[in-house]
């Protein structure tokens with residue numbers, strides 16, 4: 001049913017000219033040299049690693065382009081239903097290694113660059129991370145793209161081409177986080193393709209005037225018009241030619257500058273509009289789990305959804321079907337509420353431009369969108385002030401009011417006279433100012449709503465969207481537990497383990513890397529002593545690789561004859577890095593109190609932290625400062641430094657995770673129960689044979705179901721207890737000295753200056769002493785007990801390795 005698309009001229013001539021993808025090493029070196037000399041205009045005698053990386057990348061890109069073109073042509077010809085993933089964040093990390101793996105050209109490129117005098121590992125290290133995301137939500141989007149292409153699904157991503165990705169984190173001598181910009185596009189980016197011919201206009205501000213005829217239509221005019229320009233990033237599937245697309249929009253002024261102002265002698269005014277247009281895609285907002293109601297962020301959201309929808313509709317129109325069939329050709333997944341303006345925007349297009357009736361338009365909209373919720377934390381639920389939306393998007397505010405009117409009429413019909421229910425469910429929250437509740441809009445405008453792990457999906461349905469389940473029926477709501485791509489998170493980051501698995505399973509690598517259930521075949525090998533020795537040796541080499549990394553980047557000496565304990569994630573009170581660092585202090589105090597003979601019997605441990613704090617998140621930044629200063633004291637203490645080391649690794653990134661995760665013996669996922677929607681690094685650690693220490697929260701629960709509870713270290717209160725405990729804190733507080741003396745001692749030591757002046761930490765310590773919203777005082781004792789169980793288990797090394805193997809299996 002799709003369009004017939006054929007080339008001009010003789011197709012055979014075109015085909016003969018197509019670059020082959022079955023290359024040998026000499027084709028690779030030829031292409032490499034060609035790029036050095038022509039694309040880079042450089043010469044062999046002075047080519048450095050960065051130049052060599054660029055040449056290799058450009059040559060790999062040529063391969064991707066051939067597959068990308070063919071894939072897109074196929075989609076155009078076959079016109080399948082397409083899936084679109086709208087995400088404000090794509091945390092892609094590096095591309096070269098992944099592209100080589102997916103193309104099956106790793107070995108050949110290694111040989112090729114070696115012949116030209118380079119080392120592949122060194123070249124890979126030259127690539128900057130594409131860090132267009134904050135954390136789990138953005139990395140999930142990147143994993144989904146990899147998965148979609150590998151499964152040969154017609155899936156495109158849509159996002160923004162930020163000039164600056166997530167900030168670079170520096171740590172000052174005092175231990176404070178400093179932020180520096182991340183100008184990741186400084187060296188040209190070989191992985192993107194500017195599509196300067198694919199542009200759309202996007203309007204802001206202006207006036208919306210309803211037509212007098214009562215047909216619900218309006219004309220939106222005036223205001224600011226901005227241009228969206230497409231940049232395409234190729235997404236290769238694993239061991240398939242399917243190469244999908246991630247389209248990122250850049251904002252540009254529609255006209256270079258305003259000639260009228262220019263002629264009137266107002267030069268600044270003339271360039272102002274061009275400045276503000278470019279500002280829209282200049283920087284990724286560095287907040288995870290908080291919203292600030294900033295106008296520029298609203299403009300980012302609309303700019304991106306409006307450009308993406310125009311692009312999707314244009315593609316649909318090429319198929320030549322009536323607009324009513326749109327949902328049969330496009331499914332649009334909303335990654336959290338950030339793209340929710342797509343709902344009123346599609347309504348606007350269908351009503352004002354396509355001249356459909358309200359009901360026809362609403363039917364199309366509610367069959368097109370799908371909404372994924374990633375958090376139930378109240379501070380992360382997006383709300384936009386009505387006056388701001390009215391100002392920036394006057395027509396959309398009208399449409400949102402109309403959606404709300406029809407919606408509340410339907411609720412009233414089902415639950416007559418239930419005023420409180422209407423207030424709770426309304427798209428508009430009353431207050432000063434009134435606010436638009438984006439989760440409500442995303443929910444009623446979508447065909448399905450999902451959470452990201454079983455417990456979380458249950459919480460979505462019983463807390464923030466409870467009324468909506470009662471109104472719309474439970475079948476609209478579901479769970480899609482997160483996942484991770486095993487290509488990057490096992491084969492690429494832990495190639496030795498991957499090779500051992502391939503050898504042991506006696507399967508082709510590409511078989512189990514596309515079907516992880518095959519890993520179960522490793523289970524019996526847990527009982528095989530020789531296999532255990534190989535398994536442990538790989539973990540050891542991964543620790544040494546991490547130690548080398550710390551040595552070269554920070555100049556610090558990490559001992560590798562110790563258990564590696566890792567917590568790497570955004571700094572947030574709900575993730576409880578505080579619990580971890582207070583646990584480390586407790587361990588230090590305990591070690592100090594031991595005789596040397598007693599100490600000798602204890603488990604050696606190195607604790608790693610990494611993660612960024614939102615620049616305005618004071619308590620999170622104080623936590624970093626505490627970790628850094630505790631590390632300074634502990635690592636310098638001759639009594640204990642052989643038994644306990646502590647490191648805060650600055651500037652956490654996808655690439656750093658790729659070094660840390662394979663080296664971990666135990667990782668910590670210790671959020672207050674019910675607060676971590678899923679977590680995804682927990683899955684990556686397990687895949688790499690790392691054990692979990694965690695709370696009964698998010699995907700930890702489903703992981704434990706798979707690997708067996710005996711292989712996971714659980715502690716802490718359960719979700720149903722949390723609300724009650726918070727109530728107790730407020731109405732029946734117990735002094736910490738009484739409730740949890742061990743913790744009281746730790747807090748007092750920090751205050752008293754064990755790690756330098758205690759005064760700066762008081763605001764952090766007071767969050768625990770007063771209110772303790774995240775239940776540190778309730779979970780501390782069971783946390784310490786769980787840590788003791790981890791130590792005990794690790795002392796029986798053979799048994800530990802069995803657990804490690806079973807966890808991967």
Ligand code: KOT
Pocket residue numbers: 134136137140287288289290336374375380452482676677678679680698
């Ligand atoms: C919310 C608002 C703004 C920016 C980010 C968020 C956000 C991030 N909400 N949830 N997440 C994380 O998403 C991951 C992927 O689903 C989850 O694994 C993780 O638990 C969430 O915290």
